[in-house]
Amino acid sequence: MTLDLLLKDGEIVFPGRGLRKGSIGVSKGKIVGIYSQSAEPAAREVVDCRDKWVLPGLIDPHTHIGFGSNETDFQTESRSAALGGVTGMMTFHRSDDLTKSTGPWKERGQAQSLIDFGFHFGITSHQQLQSLAVCAQTHGVTSVKVYLMYKGKAGQAKGFTEVDDGLLYAAMETTAKIRGGVVGVHCENVEVIPHFRTRLKEAGRDDLAVWDEQSPGFLEAENVFRVMYFGEKTGCPVNIVHMSSAESLEIVRRMRKRGGPAVHIETCSHYLSLTRDAGCGILGKVNPPLRQQADVEALWEGVAEGLITTIGSDHVPRKVATKGDSIWTATAGFPGIGTLLPVLLHEGVHKRSLPIELIAAATSANVARLYSIPNKGDIAVGMDADLVVVDPDRQITIDHETQLSHSDYTPYQGLTMQSAPCRTILRGRTIAVDGQLLDDAYTSPSGQYLHRS
Ligand SMILES: [Zn+2]
Known part of the structure; x- marks a missing residue:
């Protein structure tokens, strides 16, 4: 057998399980073998991975495609993702009639995206809940x-009139x-x-920290309790x-002792790397x-x-x-898909000595398991060959210009991260090398829709 591709002599990162030296064989877009040194079959293309980490391609569980430009976000943001070692993303889709809108949105993604993508539905009305069962069938x-x-006034300002605890409970029941x-x-x-905002505004505050002060961590924790209890x-x-907050984690620890159905916790790279200062x-x-540094450290724990x-x-x-x-009128949220992997490796593995297989699990295997994404998120025979090769010794300085996003800034501008993705592979096809997309990744994007079982 001649392989299509051999990733030779890398440090293979098995999510949640550990690190092992070896080579990965790829044929027809799938992983077909994992070999110890010098036991590999011949291959049409051999990539030397000595002193490099080979991880499963990341699946970003939380993105908002369409918030920049509805027309081109799938294209631009998947480019940014591919450069950063992300080969799959879950993005939120929201509309009045999910049965009608999901198909066309999927088609746009298939035409434009360089990486695989799947949907979560944003629920703001009871009407949407009624279409969930049929959408699970037809769109996975x-x-x-x-x-x-x-909720309440905050929702009305955005045109949502039905968001309340009743909708939350009904969504869970459905x-x-x-x-x-x-x-x-x-x-x-x-x-x-x-209640907090009024005072802070009157005091003339207009800085980043005030955003935390008007919505302190315990207001998140209070909702976490309600959600777990309803669950x-x-x-x-x-x-x-x-x-985002240490107090929320504390509630989770307490509530977990009660047993009950599964409770999953997601955090984001910015809560693990940036503070309100x-x-x-x-x-x-x-x-x-x-939040504050204590929250960052608690989340890493x-x-x-x-x-x-x-x-x-x-x-x-x-x-x-x-x-x-002004902080009071600025839009919320910033780009992060392209910096996800370097930030987590820098902050987690290099600064805090976390095992790299934990980072890999949280950004691939656990995402695939939580969202029932078939054939993704692991390095094993039979899985899709979605892989990212990382050079642990190379430093990169983050610059929005090289991120290729629709967005024209990053909160990490000018910061240097230890470890850089140097090759991104989607189903056996190399789409990015050393911070550059390959030409045919531009001209023939091959992202597929993640239909979940
Ligand atoms: Zn949110």
């Missing part, structure tokens, strides 16, 4: 998100009946925020998405807010002990012009 979407920060179903929740008690009552697996100023506005199982970017590719010059 089994995960939804409820935004507790769009999703519990869907095979592989999971409800993700944005936790932030939006009814208490104005227990409805028997629905829940996912606390983009967890970050140099990026109001460009770091995000919901939930960036959560990752280390396996309490936090997935890490995403919450990628929002808007232009810097949408920020304006």
Whole structure:
């Protein structure tokens, strides 16, 4: 047998299991063999991976394609992802009629995306809940998100009139009946925020830290309790998405002792690397807010002990012009899909000595398992050959210009990260090398839709 591709003599990172020297054989887009030294078959293409890590391609569990430009985000943001070693992404889709809108949105992705992609549905009305069972069948979407920060007045300002605890409970009841179903929740008690905001505004505050002060960590933690408790009552697996605070983790630890259905915790690379005192100023506005160093360290502990199982970017590719010059009116969210891997390796592996297989698990195997994505997220015979080769010794300085995103800034501008992705492979096809996309990745994007079982 002649292989299509051989990744020779790398340090293979098996998510959650450890590191082993070896070579990976690829044929017809699949991993067909893992070999110890000099036992490999011949291959049409051999890539020397000595002194390099080989990880499963990342699957970013949390992105917002369409928030920058509806027309071109699939193209631009998947380019940024590919450069950063991300070969799959889950993105949120929201519309009044999910049965009608999902097909066309999927087609746009298939035409434009360089990496594989799947959907979570954003739920803001009871009407949408009624189409979940049929959409699970036809589109293979089994995960939804409820935004507790769009309750009441905050929701009305965005045109949402039905977001309340009743909708949350109903979403759990409905999703519990869907095979592989999971409800993700944005936790932030939006009814208490104005109580703090009024005072802070009157005091003339207009800095990044004030965003945390108006929505402190315990307002997230309070919602986390409610979500876990409702999950227990409805028997629905829940996912606390983009967890940001130490207090929330504390609630999870306490509630876990009660047993009940699965509770998954996701955090994001920015909560593991940036604080409310970050140099990026109001460009770091995000919901939930960036917190303090103690929260960053607590979240890393959560990752280390396996309490936090997935890490995403919450990628929002808007232009810097949408920020304006005040924290109070700036849009929230920033790009992160292209920096996800370097930031996690730098902050987790190099600075805090976390085992690299934990980072790999949280960004590949655990994501694939949580969202029932078949044939993805691991390095094993029969899996899709989605791989990223990383040079642990190369440093990169982050610059928005080289990120290729629709967005024209990054909160990490000018920061240097240890470890750089040097080759990204999607189903056996190399799409990026040393910070450059390959020509045919531009001209014939081959991202596929992730239909989940
Ligand atoms: Zn959210």
